[in-house]
Amino acid sequence: MMVESASETIRSTPSGQNGVSSLTNQPDGGGGGGGREGAASGEANGEMSPVELLHFQQQQALQVARQFLLQQATGLSSPSSNEGKQPAVQVPVSVAMMSPQMITPQQMQQILSPPQLQALLQQQQAIMLQQLQEYYKKQQEQLHLQLLTQQQAGKQQPKEQPLGNKQLAFQQQLLQMQQLQQQHLLNLQRQGLVSLPPGQGTVPLQTLPQAVCPSDLQQLWKEVTAAQPVEDSIKQEGLDLTTNTSNSTSFSAAKVSPPISHHPLPNGQSTMHTPRRDSSSHEETPGSHPLYGHGECKWPGCETLCEDLGQFVKHLNTEHALDDRSTAQCRVQMQVVQQLEIQLAKESERLQAMMAHLHMRPSEPKPFSQPLNLVSSATLSKSTSDTFPDGLPHPPTSATAPITPLRQGPSVISSSTLHNVGPIRRRNSEKFCTPISSELAQNHEFYKNADVRPPFTYASLIRQVSAPLRRAGSAPVPKTLLWASCPLPAFLVQGEPPYQERSLQGTPPQTPNPAPGCARAVRVMLSSFSLVPQAILETPDRQLTLNEIYNWFTRMFAYFRRNTATWKNAVRHNLSLHKCFVRVENVKGAVWTVDEHEYQKRRPPKMTGSPTLVKNMISGLGYGALNASYQAALAESSFPLLNSPTMINTSSASGMLHVGHDDVSSTVEQVNSNGSNSPRLSPQQYSHPVHVKEEPAEAEDDSRPVSLLATTNQNVTIADDRDLEEELPVEDLS
DNA sequence: CACATTTTAAACATAA
DNA sequence: ATTATGTTTAAAATGT
Numbered sequence: 020m021m022v023e024s025a026s027e028t029i030r031s032t033p034s035g036q037n038g039v040s041s042l043t044n045q046p047d048g049g050g051g052g053g054g055r056e057g058a059a060s061g062e063a064n065g066e067m068s069p070v071e072l073l074h075f076q077q078q079q080a081l082q083v084a085r086q087f088l089l090q091q092a093t094g095l096s097s098p099s100s101n102e103g104k105q106p107a108v109q110v111p112v113s114v115a116m117m118s119p120q121m122i123t124p125q126q127m128q129q130i131l132s133p134p135q136l137q138a139l140l141q142q143q144q145a146i147m148l149q150q151l152q153e154y155y156k157k158q159q160e161q162l163h164l165q166l167l168t169q170q171q172a173g174k175q176q177p178k179e180q181p182l183g184n185k186q187l188a189f190q191q192q193l194l195q196m197q198q199l200q201q202q203h204l205l206n207l208q209r210q211g212l213v214s215l216p217p218g219q220g221t222v223p224l225q226t227l228p229q230a231v232c233p234s235d236l237q238q239l240w241k242e243v244t245a246a247q248p249v250e251d252s253i254k255q256e257g258l259d260l261t262t263n264t265s266n267s268t269s270f271s272a273a274k275v276s277p278p279i280s281h282h283p284l285p286n287g288q289s290t291m292h293t294p295r296r297d298s299s300s301h302e303e304t305p306g307s308h309p310l311y312g313h314g315e316c317k318w319p320g321c322e323t324l325c326e327d328l329g330q331f332v333k334h335l336n337t338e339h340a341l342d343d344r345s346t347a348q349c350r351v352q353m354q355v356v357q358q359l360e361i362q363l364a365k366e367s368e369r370l371q372a373m374m375a376h377l378h379m380r381p382s383e384p385k386p387f388s389q390p391l392n393l394v395s396s397a398t399l400s401k402s403t404s405d406t407f408p409d410g411l412p413h414p415p416t417s418a419t420a421p422i423t424p425l426r427q428g429p430s431v432i433s434s435s436t437l438h439n440v441g442p443i444r445r446r447n448s449e450k451f452c453t454p455i456s457s458e459l460a461q462n463h464e465f466y467k468n469a470d471v472r473p474p475f476t477y478a479s480l481i482r483q484v485s486a487p488l489r490r491a492g493s494a495p496v497p498k499t500l501l502w503a504s505c506p507l508p509a510f511l512v513q514g515e516p517p518y519q520e521r522s523l524q525g526t527p528p529q530t531p532n533p534a535p536g537c538a539r540a541v542r543v544m545l546s547s548f549s550l551v552p553q554a555i556l557e558t559p560d561r562q563l564t565l566n567e568i569y570n571w572f573t574r575m576f577a578y579f580r581r582n583t584a585t586w587k588n589a590v591r592h593n594l595s596l597h598k599c600f601v602r603v604e605n606v607k608g609a610v611w612t613v614d615e616h617e618y619q620k621r622r623p624p625k626m627t628g629s630p631t632l633v634k635n636m637i638s639g640l641g642y643g644a645l646n647a648s649y650q651a652a653l654a655e656s657s658f659p660l661l662n663s664p665t666m667i668n669t670s671s672a673s674g675m676l677h678v679g680h681d682d683v684s685s686t687v688e689q690v691n692s693n694g695s696n697s698p699r700l701s702p703q704q705y706s707h708p709v710h711v712k713e714e715p716a717e718a719e720d721d722s723r724p725v726s727l728l729a730t731t732n733q734n735v736t737i738a739d740d741r742d743l744e745e746e747l748p749v750e751d752l753s
Numbered sequence: 754c755a756c757a758t759t760t761t762a763a764a765c766a767t768a769a
Numbered sequence: 770a771t772t773a774t775g776t777t778t779a780a781a782a783t784g785t
């Protein structure tokens with residue numbers, strides 16, 4: 020309190036400040052109406068939405084894959100021969116898998132050499148390809164199912180759909196599972212990535228186009244499809260890949276996010292309760308169709324908008340009737356699915372082994388969601404009006420549980436999970452080993468879709484927003500895309516519109532990216548070599564307007580899509596209550612920044628036993644190291660590429676785990692600051708947000724962290740310096 | 754149970 | 770007059 024008063028004096032500066040802020044509110048006329056909505060829409064308008072970006076990236080990846088396939092296919096005569104090429108593609112992957120998991124700093128350094136980088140890139144691409152193929156297969160299968168369904172529908176009535184739906188659902192689940200596994204694998208792999216033999220069937224990938232428009236791909240797909248019905252296996256393949264991507268994307272989304280997919284359904288909640296077959300439950304609901312979601316047709320390559328189910332059915336019957344084309348598509352889909360399943364089996368096995376090795380129990384549904392639900396329900400009871408634009412369904416309380424299973428699979432691996440298990444409202448404010456970023460990274464999809472209260476304090480969340488996330492988000496999309504063909508985590512992109520937009524896209528918000536870690540690694544590499552455009556350097560400052568913060572909350576957490584008045588108030592309250600949040604006046608208005616130093620400072624008081632725990636977690640067995648690095652990978656993968664201390668992480672994995680401290684992040688922040696093109700903040704303000712407000716005397720520069728940082732940086736590169744941030748695996752021990 | 758943090762609620766203040 | 774932002778208080782929750 021006393022402290023508060025002190026700060027208060029400083030903060031509640033006289034009207035002087037206010038006067039300056041005349042421009043503050045209502046920054047843009049464009050936003051128009053209510054601040055909230057205005058802001059949201061504003062984001063949507065301005066830049067590519069995350070969804071879009073994701074989509075785009077995926078498309079890109081697909082494009083690459085497509086080319087590859089095409090090339091491969093060239094030597095093949097019929098579509099059925101797809102299988103034949105599999106081995107070729109798989110080779111690299113398997114090799115990658117086999118590679119050692121840990122990398123020594125030296126190795127890392129080596130990697131940095133251009134040739135190495137190249138090799139790595141190739142590897143990555145190969146992997147990507149592999150994954151894409153898998154997806155492709157899956158999609159094929161799906162297609163097949165679709166066909167069946169359709170046929171029946173054509174003759175009889177949608178009656179039969181349930182079955183198809185169930186199957187689809189199951190497949191979706193499989194897919195998701197696979198995705199998760201892949202993610203893990205990749206993350207792990209990432210560590211061993213370096214040692215992978217260069218080349219190897221990756222050649223074709225190099226030709227990958229730099230930038231492809233999603234729409235282009237889509238278009239292409241359509242064209243091809245239309246043009247060559249069945250025979251053209253080759254082209255079909257290429258097309259399919261594309262299709263497949265979009266599909267898989269939408270799929271997972273539908274799966275993962277109940278709200279989105281179930282909107283029409285009355286029983287959103289109960290539906291998703293079961294972990295495994297819950298999926299089946301959702302489809303039987305009248306008024307829904309596996310191929311219909313977000314108001315558009317999800318048939319591969321078709322994104323036709325349909326007002327309602329009826330219209331959709333009509334569309335389905337007319338546009339996707341049983342003809343050569345559809346048949347071909349189904350065939351392709353089948354193959355895709357087949358391959359995916361095979362891969363899934365393999366990966367599952369691997370995953371099991373890995374987990375066993377790590378002394379972790381095989382993935383199993385966790386109690387996690389339940390407790391949270393309780394909380395949420397309690398809170399919800401008094402639900403206030405929801406401002407959330409997309410009119411997402413607000414399933415009663417229970418709706419959350421369902422999604423969890425899949426998302427949790429991964430989390431099981433991470434140590435963070437261990438902490439989460441707690442009962443009701445467990446705050447995981449980075450007290451323990453799992454940094455919020457990490458935890459969030461791992462479960463972002465979960466939180467994004469499940470109406471679960473995130474185990475973080477408002478303060479930590481807010482800080483999170485303003486730290487890593489936003490930067491990535493603001494990074495110019497196009498440039499980013501060039502770095503790697505790997506899809507980026509949805510929330511890498513910020514300023515995207517809330518869910519509704521998605522519906523149009525047909526792409527779910529968060530697509531399980533096959534290889535986040537990999538992608539990131541690649542990007543980092545690239546960036547290290549200045550292959551990267553200025554994107555990273557242009558990374559925006561870490562400052563947000565209140566509204567942006569709100570948006571982040573709603574975007575990232577399903578939980579914060581309701582009771583807006585409540586949590587917004589809380590946010591505001593936190594903002595002004597905690598010293599660590601600094602308000603900076605800007606021409607355009609006021610933005611909030613985080614004083615890392617302050618932020619770090621406020622935790623020490625309490626956590627007594629935790630450090631020990633942390634240490635145990637970290638150091639315990641070799642596992643600790645691996646786990647840490649693994650976590651780091653996860654965290655990084657999900658968070659902005661910008662924070663690219665890949666090297667650092669890696670190195671940490673190999674030995675400098677102990678170094679991790681939150682200080683680093685804080686320090687880094689200061690060091691980082693340099694990009695001055697922030698839209699709303701002047702350079703100066705930006706660079707020293709901290710000073711702007713409270714006691715500037717605070718001397719936020721800790722010498723030690725800095726030194727650490729510096730050291731690290733050297734290993735890394737210019738590009739990365741600003742991103743070191745809090746991605747450090749073991750970071751907060753304090 | 755006491756104590757420290759957080760979260761909720763609300764009253765107010767200001768600027769647009 | 771209304772709304773979005775901010776500030777503050779106070780009390781209820783939660784976690785240690």
